[in-house]
Amino acid sequence: MPESALRAVAVLPVRGHAALLDGALRALAEQTRPPDEVVVVDDSPEPVLHLDPPVRVVHSGGAGPYAARNLGVAAVDADVVLFLDARSRPRPTWVERTLERFEDPSVGIVGSDTLVRGGTSLAERASEVQQFSRLDKYVSAPFFLPYLPTCNLAVRRADFDAVGGFSTVRSGGDADLCWRLQRATGHRMDVVDEVLMEWIPRDRARELLEQNYRYGRSHHGLRREWSDRGLPVVDPLPTWRLAARSTRAALRFVGSLPLGADSRAERFVPLAGACFDWGYWVAHHRARTGRSTRTTSPAGTAPPG
The missing domain is CATH 3.90.550.10 (Spore Coat Polysaccharide Biosynthesis Protein SpsA; Chain A)
Known part of the structure; x- marks a missing residue:
């Protein structure tokens, strides 16, 4: 061609x-x-x-x-x-x-x-x-x-x-x-x-966790912004269930520390997923109290703050 x-x-x-x-x-x-x-x-x-x-x-x-x-x-x-x-x-x-x-x-x-x-x-x-x-x-x-x-x-x-x-x-x-x-x-x-x-991924564990947390917050923001166009805002996991899931993921990761690098990486992924869920949870509860974490500005301008 x-x-x-x-x-x-x-x-x-x-x-x-x-x-x-x-x-x-x-x-x-x-x-x-x-x-x-x-x-x-x-x-x-x-x-x-x-x-x-x-x-x-x-x-x-x-x-x-x-x-x-x-x-x-x-x-x-x-x-x-x-x-x-x-x-x-x-x-x-x-x-x-x-x-x-x-x-x-x-x-x-x-x-x-x-x-x-x-x-x-x-x-x-x-x-x-x-x-x-x-x-x-x-x-x-x-x-x-x-x-x-x-x-x-x-x-x-x-x-x-x-x-x-x-x-x-x-x-x-x-x-x-x-x-x-x-x-x-x-x-x-x-x-x-x-x-x-x-x-090229981030090379620091904290940055990867923060990235997933940020994605969780933005996911909630997208649902709110598009809720009138067919994308429902779903409730996050209950706090106790999210805490239990996070604890379980953390314990499994700690248990992988004596194992090889591949096993540690596989068990770190659920921790990253928990950060996504916590980001969504925080955004949802802030939105309910009027403290939205997503601020959309007209194209070409920066959000306030």
Whole structure:
């Protein structure tokens, strides 16, 4: 198939992960069909990134990851926007295979399977077991409408502009964008059912637990925001049951400490799942008392606070 004539721009926000950025940029440079432009959005409160052309740097002043992506898109002309992050490692045909799907004018969102790499630390091994970015969690068996994560997501620029871009939340903006795009534009999602993206996991156990806790909070926020469009807000587990489940997971993990690294990683995953459940529980109870943990702002602005 001839090379796509669509103008494709890669937008990559980064804050505090500058050490990971070189790997992502190197993978983009090695594409069989490189992006027409690469925009890195420096989301540090004070500008810290200064990269050589042809990479372009946009400074967002700590607006948050989704507001940063909006600013990156606003700074370029493109037919297709390719989203990834500093931990993303696209395989050489990622851009080429993604753009092929946009030759169909009925397609507005494209993605492919993402493989979370392993490593030597407990968090890296547990992330490899968890594989939270595989297609079956987003497309094959979604909890609502299908969507794709922003570590491996491409959208038509015209559609992105038509819905006002990302909602500027801390987490969960990828699902919200994909759902709004499908509802508003009539364009469909298409996926390449192959691993075209790899992802570098966090190497600290605490960061992995915090990530799962944040996902639990954003999951509740998505349900609240979409409750009038068919996504019910379900009650969290009762406190006693959640505490019992967490205790059981903790004890099983402690029991695995004398065992091998693989056993420890497998038993750490339920602890991460418990953090997700606690995040959902906290968000639910704060929402009931008027202290919502999810704040959505107009696209392109940062949430207050």
